Amino acid sequence: MKIESLPVSPDAIPTATRRRPARMVALALLALALAGAGGYAYLHHDAPPAAPTAAAQKDAAKAPVFELAPRDVALVAARPLAVTLPLSGSLTPLAQATVKSKVSGVVLATTVQEGMQVNTGDVIARLDDAEARARVAQQEAQLADADARLALAKKNQANSAALLKQNYIAQHAYDTSANAVDLAQAAVDAARAQLQLARIALADTVIRAPLAGMVSKRHAQAGEKLSPDSPVFSIVDLKHLTLDAQVPASDIPRVKVGQEVTFRVDGFGERAFAGKVVRINPATEPGSRAMLVYIGVDNGDGLLRAGMFAKGSVVTQKTEARPLLPLAAVRQDGGRDVVYRVDNGKVVAQPVTLGLRNADEGLVEALDGIDAGAAVLALPLDGVKPGSLVRMPAAATAANEAPAQKKG
Numbered sequence: 439m440k441i442e443s444l445p446v447s448p449d450a451i452p453t454a455t456r457r458r459p460a461r462m463v464a465l466a467l468l469a470l471a472l473a474g475a476g477g478y479a480y481l482h483h484d485a486p487p488a489a490p491t492a493a494a495q496k497d498a499a500k501a502p503v504f505e506l507a508p509r510d511v512a513l514v515a516a517r518p519l520a521v522t523l524p525l526s527g528s529l530t531p532l533a534q535a536t537v538k539s540k541v542s543g544v545v546l547a548t549t550v551q552e553g554m555q556v557n558t559g560d561v562i563a564r565l566d567d568a569e570a571r572a573r574v575a576q577q578e579a580q581l582a583d584a585d586a587r588l589a590l591a592k593k594n595q596a597n598s599a600a601l602l603k604q605n606y607i608a609q610h611a612y613d614t615s616a617n618a619v620d621l622a623q624a625a626v627d628a629a630r631a632q633l634q635l636a637r638i639a640l641a642d643t644v645i646r647a648p649l650a651g652m653v654s655k656r657h658a659q660a661g662e663k664l665s666p667d668s669p670v671f672s673i674v675d676l677k678h679l680t681l682d683a684q685v686p687a688s689d690i691p692r693v694k695v696g697q698e699v700t701f702r703v704d705g706f707g708e709r710a711f712a713g714k715v716v717r718i719n720p721a722t723e724p725g726s727r728a729m730l731v732y733i734g735v736d737n738g739d740g741l742l743r744a745g746m747f748a749k750g751s752v753v754t755q756k757t758e759a760r761p762l763l764p765l766a767a768v769r770q771d772g773g774r775d776v777v778y779r780v781d782n783g784k785v786v787a788q789p790v791t792l793g794l795r796n797a798d799e800g801l802v803e804a805l806d807g808i809d810a811g812a813a814v815l816a817l818p819l820d821g822v823k824p825g826s827l828v829r830m831p832a833a834a835t836a837a838n839e840a841p842a843q844k845k846g
Contacts, residue, residue: 503783503827510819511780511831514761516810519803521796522751523692525699525731527683529746532734533649533675536657537562539664540642541570547660548670556647556673563645563658563670570640577633584629588622595619651675654744676740681713681733681748687722690729692754699733701750703742711735711742715752757794761804765795766817768802777808778815780828785815787824 543565550562598615601607657669664670681701685693699713712735719730731752735742767777771787779788790807808814813830815822822828 502821503829504819504822505829506780506815506819506831508831510816511813512764512767512816514763514804514808514810514812514814516759516761518759519757519762519794519796519799519801520753521755521794522798523685523689523754524749524751525683525685525701526747526749527681527730529679529681529703529735529742529744529748531651531674531676531744532678532680533651534654534744535648535673536669537645537648537671537673538666539565539645539658539668539670540666541565541639542663542665543567543569543643545658545660545662545664545670548656548658550653550656550671552653552656554653555651556653557650558647560647561644562647562653565643565645565664567640567643570636570643573636574633574640577629577636581626581629581633584622584626588619588626591615591619591622645670647671647673649673649675651677652740674744676737676743679735679737679742679744680716681735683731683733683748684723684726684728685731685752687727687729690718690731693718693731693752694754698753698756699750700753701748703746703748705746706741711748711750755794757803760793761808761810761812762801763790763792763804763808763814764816765797765800765802767814768792769818778822778824779808780813780815780830783827783829785822785824785826785828788812788814 546564546566548563550556550560556562595612595615595618598607598612602609602612651673652675653671654674655672657671658664681699693715695715695718697715699715700710701713702708702710713733715731716734717732719732722729733752763777768790769776769778771789774789775792776787776789779786788808791805793803793805795802
C-alpha cells in the first residue's frame, strides 16, 4: 500500500506558526545592530575629532575678506591733546605815545617820518629857541640881582649886630636887618627856580622820542607854530603787542592767566603766531556779554602791525603725550568703550579707557588699552565685526611697518 503526501496549503498553517520565524529574524537583526553600535562607541571613545575634510577647508577659505580704504583705518599716534576756546580781536601796541610839544615855538625841522625806527632819546624835531634863550638870560640877570641884594642885606645885618652889642641901636632895628636878609634869600631862591624853568623850556625846544619804536604819524611840519600840548609825532612799539580778544562771559571761568594762545592773521597764510594770556578784564564790555582778554604777543621780528585782525584759540586744557583715538572709532560694547583694532588682518575688539576729548579735532585721549602705532577702524563699517578678516590699505601698512623697523 503506497501512501502519498499531498501539498499543504498556506492557509492551512496556523497564524502563530507563520509569525514566529519573522519575529526571530527581527530580534536577531536588532541584536546585531546594538552589538555593532557598542563596538563602534568603544573603539572611538577616546579618539580625537577627525580632521576637517577638504570640503570644510574649502568653505573656510571662502570666508569674506574686507578691503579697507585709507580713510577706514587710523594709525594711533601719541601726542598732547589740547582743548581750545576760539577767540578773535585786534592787535594793539603794548606801548605807544603821542609826542607833544611842551613849549610854544615855530618848528624849525623834523628829523623823522612815518615808518622810521627811532630809539629812546633820539631827536625827532627842533623848535625855534630864540625866545627861550632870551628868557634864560633874563632869569640869569634876575638871579644876579637877587644875589647882590642878599649880600647887601647880610652886610647890614652884621653892622646892626655890632651896634646892638654896643647898645647903639635898639633890638627892633637889629630884627629889621635880620628880616631883610631872610627876604633877600627868598628872592634868590625864587630867581634860581625861575632860571631853572627857563633852562628846561630851552631844552624842550629840542623834541626827543620818549620810547623806542616806529613813527606811525607826523602831526607837525616845519614852519608851523606850536603851542604847548600840540601833537608832533605818534610812536608805537611793535616789539610787544597785545591781542584784545572778546570772550563770552560764560566761558571766562575756563580762561586763566598764562594759558597759551595760537592765532592767524590775514595776509600771512597758514603761519601761526603764539601768545599768552596776561590779563583779564573784570567787567563786561558795554552792550555785550563779553569780556576782554588781553594776550601778550612777542613781535621781535616786527612782522605784525598795530590794528591787524587776528583769529585763533586759547588752550584751556592740555594733556601729556598719550595715544589719541578718533572719536568715530570708539564704540559701546556691554557698557564699556572699545575700538576695533586690526591685528594681522583680523578685527579684534579692544577695550580702552578714555580721557580728555576734543570735539573740534574729533580726537579722544586713550589712558589705557592701546599703544601708539596700532591700527584701528576709524569709523563703523557695514558687516565688519570682531573676527572679520580685512586687508589693510598699502599706505597704512607701510606706515605701520616703519615704526617696527625703527624699533628693530
